[in-house]
Amino acid sequence: MKKLLTAAVLSAALATPVLADTTKVGFIYIGPVGDFGWTAGHDRARQELQDHFGDAVETNIVENVDYGADAERVMTQMALSGTDVIFAASFGYGPDVNAVAGRFPNVHFQHATGYIQEHDNISLYDARFYEGRAVLGHIAGKMTETNTIGYIASYPIPAVISGINSAYLHAKAVNPDVNFRIIWTYSWFDPALEADAAETLIEQGADVIMQHTDSTAAVRVAEDAGVMAFGQASDMVEFGPTAHLSAIVDRWAPYYISRIQAVKDGTWEAQNSWMGFADGVIEMAPWNDRIPAELQQEADALIAAIAAGEYHPFTGPLNRQDGTPWLADGEVAEDGDLASMNFYVEGITQELPN
């Protein structure tokens, strides 16, 4: 009897029509989708992707996947269960993506903010966060009264370092006395630690808090302490209606939709895309009313200039922290230099951990 039942179930399973045009898409996230920051940004895009294609795509997510063996196991599982496209939405998945991609040449891998591309079924994509950081720096430089900006940073990787440099240069441009205090948390998501870091920075005189970590804790602390803050990756205004000046909001949806369309059309190929204001992949959360109208206009103009390609946030003359020249007058940073940036620009007093 039991055997018969099993056979019936099996044949029923086999008989289920497989929709040939359903594309199966897997997402692995470093944090929870409820972080209201980085991972939430990717999951917003996943939902838009689902809405856009309807039944023609099937999306799956796995949250809180650690780098290394965990990520490899999850992606292998996805690939074995017939997933067509895998989005690995964090920098540190690089080695894992490359290891799994080598074993599953028919699966398309999309790795966010990565730099390792050993197989032709891996595409890399990233956003030019330094463009947004330039705008935040400009606003922070004008808004600070203590001339001290606190910066909560995650890991000393090029994307974070170029963000600090961009913010510093643009704050310095409008406020020569500005001073940055930077704390590295060595974590993308740790609300308690980020709250402690924000408190420490405020205690040491910072009145604007910037973060390159994913939780909303710092905005919350800034609100309580009566200072200003910028959100990260998502609009975090509800966590600090007074403190929250703006945020760089990630919009991955147009890119995700275009990539899945390419898979459906059979035109997908390995790429390395680095997108900014011009592509609509980053945008600014609505300005807080406490930012003076004049400053809002300046910020809007800065965004427009960057999007139009008229202005590059890293335009010479610029020196490295140790005083050696980096960019000559009028020279613009190469993408390769930015993608591998491992030094602070001149003027930042703290030393970069290695």
Added chain:
Amino acid sequence: MILGSINPAVLMAALMVAATPILLAAIGELVVEKAGVLNLGVEGMMIMGACVGFIIAVNTGSPFIGFIGAALGGIALSLLFALLTQALMTNQVASGLALTLFGLGLTALLGQQYVGITPPRTPKLDLGPLSDIPFLGRALFTHDIVVYLTIALVGAVWWFLKYSRAGMILRAVGENHDAAHALGYHVKRVRVLAIMFGGACAGLGGAYLSLIRVPQWTEGMTVGAGWIALALVVFASWRPWRAMAGAYLFGGIVVLQLNLQAAGVRIPVEYLSMSPYLITILVLVIISSGKGRGLNAPGSLNKPFHASS
């Protein structure tokens, strides 16, 4: 001098706040382990307390009731562990790990409606003239009541284990459950009560994070605090005051490295952050090398008990 921007009194104050959640969870787990049970689900019970405490505090408007709810939430989850390990005789390590995974998942579901909400504020205790004492006032006497109650709890647990009759029975159960059973003590009853106490403490520790320290609900917000609490119990070699010293050391290292960084002092942050874990690994190595007796590990720790055996 660049260190001038660090205020030692503020550092001390921040250290006490940073240490409180892990100390609460650790003191609960210490009692559980003293009764011979290894519950690795501290992280799950903490996040349960963080979530349930937050939900109740928001709905009632009272952080006090929130903390009670957090303790009850922690107990509810610990009873599941007690059912599995004491009644159904499952493996304690596996059950504890499962409890953590279950707690993280369940709270992600329960807390969905509560992201982005501000909890009612827990008032700081007004200690009048005490908080005006230079240095000490800012460092020691400007906290919320939970910080002080936690210290009192450490003292109470110390007294309970060392001097009370019930505490001695609990230790007997943990050291040699067969002997305790032969003497007529209810091994399982004692263990279930200890597990419930551990759950309540972990729940309170979690609520301290979501109601006071951060204060907001975010999925997965404990990020390993429960594991640190577990390490702390071993680090303290199952002694309450050492657990407190350990928690302040852990908290102190976290706060100190943040302050040193902000002040621009060049320090190898990675090494400082990993030092408490290194010490814990060292202690674990010494214990497993058979010198555990000197370190005070309960004799029946992690051994299942059934009256028939």
